[in-house]
Amino acid sequence: MSALEKIEQGIERLLMQAPYYIDPCQRHDLLLALLKQELAYACDRNPRFRNYVEQWPVDFRVAEQIADLPYLPVGVFKQNPPLTLIGSEEIKRVLVSSATTGQSPSRVILDTATAKRMAKGLVTIIRDFIGPSRRPYLVVDTPENLLARTEMGARSAAIQGLNSFATEVVSCLRASAEGDLSLDRENLLSAAARWKFAEVLVYGFTFVIWTQLVRSLLREGLTLALPQARVLHSGGWKRLEQQAVSRQAFSRGVAAVFGCSEDRVLDYYGMVENVGVVYPDCAYGNKHVPAFAEIIVRDPLTLAPVGAGQRGLIQVCSVLPTSFPGFLVLTEDLADVQGLDQCPCGRRGLSFRFAGRAPKAELRGCGNIEDTRYPQERKAGVA
Amino acid sequence: MSGLIQCIDSPDTMVCATRRLREIAQQKALAPQAVIEILDQWSAALEGLNDIPGVAFLRLWLRRGNLESIVLRELGANALHGEWREEGRARLRAFPLGVVGHWSAGNIAIQPLLSLTCALLGGNGCMVRVAGRLVAITQRMLEKLQAVDSGAVLLERVVMASFDHTRMDLHGAMAKTVDGAMIWGGAEAVSQVRALPFSPWARVLVFGPRLSAAAMDAETWGDPGERSAWCRRLARDVWQFDQQACSSPHTLFLERGGGCDPSEFVAALRHAFDEENRQHPRLQIETALTSAICLVRASWLLAHAGNRAVFPPSPDWTILLGAGEDMPYPTQGRTLTVLAVDDLLKVVSKFDGTLQTLGLGIRDAQKEERLAQAAGRHGVDRIVKLGRMHVFSSPWDGTELIRPMVRLVRHVRG
Numbered sequence: 001m002s003a004l005e006k007i008e009q010g011i012e013r014l015l016m017q018a019p020y021y022i023d024p025c026q027r028h029d030l031l032l033a034l035l036k037q038e039l040a041y042a043c044d045r046n047p048r049f050r051n052y053v054e055q056w057p058v059d060f061r062v063a064e065q066i067a068d069l070p071y072l073p074v075g076v077f078k079q080n081p082p083l084t085l086i087g088s089e090e091i092k093r094v095l096v097s098s099a100t101t102g103q104s105p106s107r108v109i110l111d112t113a114t115a116k117r118m119a120k121g122l123v124t125i126i127r128d129f130i131g132p133s134r135r136p137y138l139v140v141d142t143p144e145n146l147l148a149r150t151e152m153g154a155r156s157a158a159i160q161g162l163n164s165f166a167t168e169v170v171s172c173l174r175a176s177a178e179g180d181l182s183l184d185r186e187n188l189l190s191a192a193a194r195w196k197f198a199e200v201l202v203y204g205f206t207f208v209i210w211t212q213l214v215r216s217l218l219r220e221g222l223t224l225a226l227p228q229a230r231v232l233h234s235g236g237w238k239r240l241e242q243q244a245v246s247r248q249a250f251s252r253g254v255a256a257v258f259g260c261s262e263d264r265v266l267d268y269y270g271m272v273e274n275v276g277v278v279y280p281d282c283a284y285g286n287k288h289v290p291a292f293a294e295i296i297v298r299d300p301l302t303l304a305p306v307g308a309g310q311r312g313l314i315q316v317c318s319v320l321p322t323s324f325p326g327f328l329v330l331t332e333d334l335a336d337v338q339g340l341d342q343c344p345c346g347r348r349g350l351s352f353r354f355a356g357r358a359p360k361a362e363l364r365g366c367g368n369i370e371d372t373r374y375p376q377e378r379k380a381g382v383a
Numbered sequence: 384m385s386g387l388i389q390c391i392d393s394p395d396t397m398v399c400a401t402r403r404l405r406e407i408a409q410q411k412a413l414a415p416q417a418v419i420e421i422l423d424q425w426s427a428a429l430e431g432l433n434d435i436p437g438v439a440f441l442r443l444w445l446r447r448g449n450l451e452s453i454v455l456r457e458l459g460a461n462a463l464h465g466e467w468r469e470e471g472r473a474r475l476r477a478f479p480l481g482v483v484g485h486w487s488a489g490n491i492a493i494q495p496l497l498s499l500t501c502a503l504l505g506g507n508g509c510m511v512r513v514a515g516r517l518v519a520i521t522q523r524m525l526e527k528l529q530a531v532d533s534g535a536v537l538l539e540r541v542v543m544a545s546f547d548h549t550r551m552d553l554h555g556a557m558a559k560t561v562d563g564a565m566i567w568g569g570a571e572a573v574s575q576v577r578a579l580p581f582s583p584w585a586r587v588l589v590f591g592p593r594l595s596a597a598a599m600d601a602e603t604w605g606d607p608g609e610r611s612a613w614c615r616r617l618a619r620d621v622w623q624f625d626q627q628a629c630s631s632p633h634t635l636f637l638e639r640g641g642g643c644d645p646s647e648f649v650a651a652l653r654h655a656f657d658e659e660n661r662q663h664p665r666l667q668i669e670t671a672l673t674s675a676i677c678l679v680r681a682s683w684l685l686a687h688a689g690n691r692a693v694f695p696p697s698p699d700w701t702i703l704l705g706a707g708e709d710m711p712y713p714t715q716g717r718t719l720t721v722l723a724v725d726d727l728l729k730v731v732s733k734f735d736g737t738l739q740t741l742g743l744g745i746r747d748a749q750k751e752e753r754l755a756q757a758a759g760r761h762g763v764d765r766i767v768k769l770g771r772m773h774v775f776s777s778p779w780d781g782t783e784l785i786r787p788m789v790r791l792v793r794h795v796r797g
Binding site: 055079083303360 | 665666667668669670671673674677678680681682684685686687688689690691692693694695696697698
C-alpha cells in the first residue's frame with residue numbers, strides 16, 4: 001500500500017466517526033499519527049515544503065503533540081503559483097478566498113479526492129447541527145454562484161458545499177451588469193409560498209443576507225413565514241460591525257424576516273485554506289472541532305497554546321487535504337478558548353469563540369519604510 | 384493627564400502655548416553651557432530608569448562630554464557660552480530659531496526627549512507631541528528632569544503635548560505656529576506631518592524613514608576566535624528598540640572567502656541571539672508582528688529549497704540564511720536576514736539612499752576605507768562598527784542636530 005493510500009484510509013476512518021464524540025485524547029493520538037504521515041508525504045512531493053519542515057525547531061517525526069508540528073502561516077497561500085502537492089493535470093478545482101481590497105486572495109488547489117473529502121467533511125459537520133434530511137435550499141446569492149467552475153470563490157464553495165442537503169435550490173438575488181446585487185422578489189416570494197411549513201435550508205454570507213435581504217424586508221415589515229427555516233451564514237462580521245449591527249440584532253432581524261425562532265439562525269466560521277471544515281455555533285454559542293480536525297489557539301507572544309479563558313491566534317488543523325499542504329495553518333484570526341472538554345451541548349474536545357481578525361500592524365517607527373527610493377525589484381535571497 | 388504632559392484639545396490652546404514659548408525664547412537668553420549643566424545632571428538622575436528602552440543611550444547622549452563636543456563642532460568656538468565668534472571682519476553667533484515642534488515616532492520611548500534636547504541646546508522653545516502610548520514613560524523621565532531643573536530653566540521652555548494622532552486640527556495648529564520642526568518616524572507618519580501647513584519660513588528637519596544593514600568580510604566572520612564577540616555585538620544592535628529604529632540592522636551581508644562556511648557563523652549567531660533574548664526577553668508583541676514573523680520564516684524557506692533559517696518555536700527571534708545582493712523587505716521583530724555575497728563593494732554600490740547606517744566588521748582597514756567611500760556615495764549616512772549602530776550622535780541621517788534649529792547671525796561691525 002502506498003503512503004497516500006494509507007493516508008486516505010486513515011482519513012476515511014476519521015470521516016466515518018461521529019464528528020464530535022470521540023475521546024479527545026484518543027482523537028489527538030489518531031490525528032497526530034495521521035498528520036505525521038501527511039507531513040512526510042508532503043515533504044516527498046514538494047522540496048520547498050520539505051525545506052520548511054526540515055528547518056522547523058521540532059522534528060515532526062518525534063513530536064508528541066500536534067501543537068509541535070510545523071504549521072504554515074495562512075499568508076503563504078497567497079503565493080503565486082499556489083503551494084501544491086499535485087501535478088497540474090490532477091487539478092480539479094482552485095478555491096479562491098474573498099480578499100479584502102488591495103490584498104491578494106488565497107488560492108487552494110484541490111484534486112478529485114480532496115474535493116470529495118471536502119464535501120464529505122462539510123456534510124458530516126452540518127448534519128450534526130441540522131440533521132441529515134434533504135430539504136428545499138434557498139441561497140441568498142446570485143444564480144452565477146450556483147455554477148460549478150474550475151476556479152471557485154469562497155462564496156460559491158460555501159453555497160455548493162450544502163447542495164447535498166438540497167431537494168431543490170433557489171437563489172434569491174440577481175446581479176446587474178455592474179455587479180450590483182438586488183433582491184429577486186419574485187423568486188423569493190414564490191419559493192416561500194411553495195415551501196410554507198416545510199423544513200427549509202437557507203444559506204448566505206452574513207453581510208449579504210443582512211444588506212440584500214433582511215434590511216429591505218424589515219423596512220417593509222414583510223415576513224416570509226418559513227417557521228421551519230434553518231438559516232446558516234458565514235463570512236465574518238467585520239462589515240456588519242462597521243454598520244453597528246450586533247450578532248443579536250442580526251439573529252433577531254433574520255428570525256423576524258423568516259418567521260422562525262432565533263435559535264434556528266446558525267453562524268459558522270470557516271476559510272478556504274481549511275477545506276472541508278467549518279465551525280458552527282452550538283446552542284451554547286461555542287464552536288467545536290470535528291474528529292478529522294483540530295484547533296490550537298496560540299499566544300501571540302510565545303506561540304504556545306493557551307488554555308481556557310485565554311485569547312490567541314487560531315491555528316486550524318485538518319487531515320482532509322492531500323492536494324496541498326494545508327494540514328496545519330496559522331490564521332490571522334483570534335479566538336477565545338472556552339473550555340477543553342466541558343461544553344454543555346455534549347460535543348467533546350476544545351470549544352472556542354471567534355474573536356475577530358487580529359488588528360493590523362501599527363506604524364512601526366522610523367525603520368518603517370514604504371519602499372525603496374528608487375524602485376527596483378527586491379528579490380528574496382537564494383542560495 | 385500628568386502635570387508635566389499637557390492634554391491639548393483645542394487649536395487655540397496650542398496657539399497660546401506656542402506664543403508663550405516664543406516669548407520666553409526671545410526674552411531670556413539661554414547659553415548651551417547652561418543647558419548642558421542641567422542635562423548632565425539629568426543624565427545622572429535617569430540612572431534608576433534603566434527599564435525604559437533606550438534610557439542607557441539617552442544617558443550617554445546627555446553627558447556633558449558628549450554634548451559639549453557636539454555644540455563646539457556644530458556651532459563653533461565660543462558657542463558654549465553663547466558668545467560671538469570672530470570671522471574675519473565680521474562675527475557670528477547662534478540665536479534660537481524660536482519655537483521648534485517635535486513629532487517623534489510613537490514607539491521609540493526616548494525619542495521625544497532626544498529630539499527636545501537638540502532644540503534646547505539652540506536656546507529654542509519646544510512644543511513636543513508625545514504619542515499616547517509614550518505618555519507614562521515620558522512622564523517618568525521628565526520627573527527626573529524636573530528634580531534637577533529646580534529653576535525650571537529648561538522646563539519653562541518646553542510644552543509636552545498629548546493629543547490623538549488623528550486630530551489633524553491640532554497637528555495643523557502646531558505646524559502653523561512653529562518656526563522649525565524635527566520630524567521622526569516611519570514613511571506614513573512622516574508624510575502626514577510634512578503635509579501639514581507649516582509657515583513658508585519654517586525649517587523642517589526629517590529623520591527617517593530609513594533602514595540599516597550590517598556587513599562583514601570573511602577574515603572577520605570566519606575567525607572562530609572572534610566570532611562570538613562579533614555575534615554579541617550584532618545581537619545587541621538587533622535587539623535595541625526591537626529593530627524598529629532606523630539604525631536597526633535587518634540584513635547582514637557576509638562576504639565569502641577563505642573557505643569559511645556561513646552556517647558556522649549562523650550557529651554562533653544563534654547562541655548570541657538566544658543569550659540576548661534571555662537577558663532582554665520581549666514582554667509584549669503586536670499580534671500582527673507575530674503573524675509577519677511566521678510568514679517571513681515560511682516564505683523564506685518556501686521560496687527556495689536552498690534557503691536556511693534558524694528560529695525558536697516562539698516569535699522571539701529569527702535568522703534567515705541565503706545568498707543575494709538585494710536587501711529583502713524588513714520584517715522587524717528581531718528578524719535578521721544573513722546573505723552570503725561575493726563582493727561587499729558590489730552590494731554597497733546597489734544601495735539607493737534608503738540605508739541610513741552601515742554596521743561594519745571589516746579586518747582590512749583599506750577595504751573598510753573603500754567600503755565607507757562607496758557607502759557614502761550611495762546614500763549611507765553613518766558607517767560605524769558593529770555593536771554601535773544605535774549610538775546617537777551628530778550628524779544623524781547626514782545632518783547636524785543643533786545647527787539647523789538656530790540662526791547664525793552675522794554682525795559686520797561698522
